[in-house]
Amino acid sequence: MTDAISISNAQLRFGETAALDGVSLAIPQGTCFGIVGESGSGKTTLMRAVLGLQKLDQGEIRILGNPLVHSRAALKQRASFIQPIFQDPAASLSPRSRIRTLMNEVGTVLREPHAAMHERLRVILNRLGLPPGVIDKYPHEISGGQARRVAIARALLMKPSILIADEPTAGLDVSVQGDLLNLLQDIRRSDNITLVVISHNLAIVRLIAENAVVMRAGKVVEGGEVGSLFKSPREAYTRELLAAWPGVTQSKPTG
Numbered sequence: 108m109t110d111a112i113s114i115s116n117a118q119l120r121f122g123e124t125a126a127l128d129g130v131s132l133a134i135p136q137g138t139c140f141g142i143v144g145e146s147g148s149g150k151t152t153l154m155r156a157v158l159g160l161q162k163l164d165q166g167e168i169r170i171l172g173n174p175l176v177h178s179r180a181a182l183k184q185r186a187s188f189i190q191p192i193f194q195d196p197a198a199s200l201s202p203r204s205r206i207r208t209l210m211n212e213v214g215t216v217l218r219e220p221h222a223a224m225h226e227r228l229r230v231i232l233n234r235l236g237l238p239p240g241v242i243d244k245y246p247h248e249i250s251g252g253q254a255r256r257v258a259i260a261r262a263l264l265m266k267p268s269i270l271i272a273d274e275p276t277a278g279l280d281v282s283v284q285g286d287l288l289n290l291l292q293d294i295r296r297s298d299n300i301t302l303v304v305i306s307h308n309l310a311i312v313r314l315i316a317e318n319a320v321v322m323r324a325g326k327v328v329e330g331g332e333v334g335s336l337f338k339s340p341r342e343a344y345t346r347e348l349l350a351a352w353p354g355v356t357q358s359k360p361t362g
């Protein structure tokens with residue numbers, strides 16, 4: 108089967124900084140893939156490149172087998188099957204519109220009847236622990252954690268086949284973090300979504316991803332199935348990262 112995302116030798120510099128320094132990886136369809144690494148290792152840059160928001164200096168990215176094209180039309184078309192959850196949720200919300208307007212746009216894009224879309228939205232908001240009334244608020248009237256969940260709701264509402272989430276649990280209460288991870292897993296399984304989770308939290312990646320890569324200074328330093336990757340990392344750097352997240356090497360809960 109064609110990979111959901113395949114990246115070969117991605118290179119991108121910002122002045123002196125090699126944000127991406129020869130990244131290659133392949134993400135099989137329908138799987139959950141983790142990208143971990145310390146701050147500044149290039150995770151968000153890689154995500155922006157995959158979304159076509161950042162051009163590579165060199166290398167190639169294919170989405171479902173098709174090379175990434177940087178036209179406005181291609182960007183718009185891609186939105187229907189690849190959805191981001193940005194590290195900064197404010198980036199997904201427009202300050203001057205009520206959240207309802209943002210959600211209604213999804214119905215327009217999907218050409219879905221208003222009532223059906225709002226029924227799906229009601230279920231998603233409920234699972235994210237958001238009150239239904241949240242859609243009548245403006246972004247500045249909700250908390251940071253709520254804004255993150257609203258951004259996630261909007262991305263899920265689009266029924267993407269690929270979802271890329273950059274630090275999806277940042278700023279959320281621990282109890283809500285668990286609910287969110289379960290929701291993402293449930294939706295991935297029921298809708299056969301490919302889920303890419305970017306996080307500096309190895310515990311989260313260990314919990315939900317099948318495969319992961321470890322990035323450092325724009326390079327993939329190691330990767331593989333999360334069980335073996337985190338149980339017996341080859342790289343000293345991965346061991347350092349693991350040391351910051353005690354308990355990650357314990358076996359995965361089953362069921």
Ligand SMILES: Nc1ncnc2c1ncn2[C@@H]1O[C@H](COP(=O)(O)OP(=O)(O)OP(=O)(O)O)[C@@H](O)[C@H]1O
Nearest residue numbers: 121124126144145146147148149150151152153307
């Ligand atoms: N627009 C930009 N202009 C200049 N430098 C940039 C830009 N975006 C990223 N960088 C640099 O590229 C490197 C990788 O940044 P990136 O945001 O991808 O890291 P990250 O792994 O997402 O970090 P974090 O965990 O803090 O989110 C960093 O050195 C950063 O300073």
Ligand SMILES: [Mg+2]
Nearest residue numbers: 150151152194
């Ligand atoms: Mg980042």
